[in-house]
Amino acid sequence: MTELGYWVALSRVNGIGYVRLRHLRDYFGSLERAWSASESDLRSSGLDERLARHIADARQSLSPDAEVARLKQYCIDAFTADDERYPPLLQEAPNAPPV
Numbered sequence: 001m002t003e004l005g006y007w008v009a010l011s012r013v014n015g016i017g018y019v020r021l022r023h024l025r026d027y028f029g030s031l032e033r034a035w036s037a038s039e040s041d042l043r044s045s046g047l048d049e050r051l052a053r054h055i056a057d058a059r060q061s062l063s064p065d066a067e068v069a070r071l072k073q074y075c076i077d078a079f080t081a082d083d084e085r086y087p088p089l090l091q092e093a094p095n096a097p098p099v
Contacts, residue, residue, distance in 0.1 A: 003032065003080070004068055004080065005067050005068040006032050006064045007031060007080045007099050008064065008071070009063070009067050010024070010034070010058075011098045013051075015054055016051065016055070017097075017098060018081055018095075018096050018098040021098045023045070024045060027045040028041075034055075035055070035059065035064065039052040039056050040052075042055055080098060
């Protein structure tokens, strides 16, 4: 699976937006590794205890693979802020959506 599933799953976690997603990717090397990280490792990355707990809880109910399958089911072509198709002006917005 591509990183898209992890972008989508993590973006559904309350308190995780574009800036934190980029930070997690940079810190862990990939969002897949961030998704799998322990709460302790998430806190070591700079997240507070609440956000680390939100991610851990999300792993119980969200599946990156299922998120991508759901998008395909509804014929939604999602892309991340790193994709060249992402609108440049939207990327400059302070609360730009990560996906």
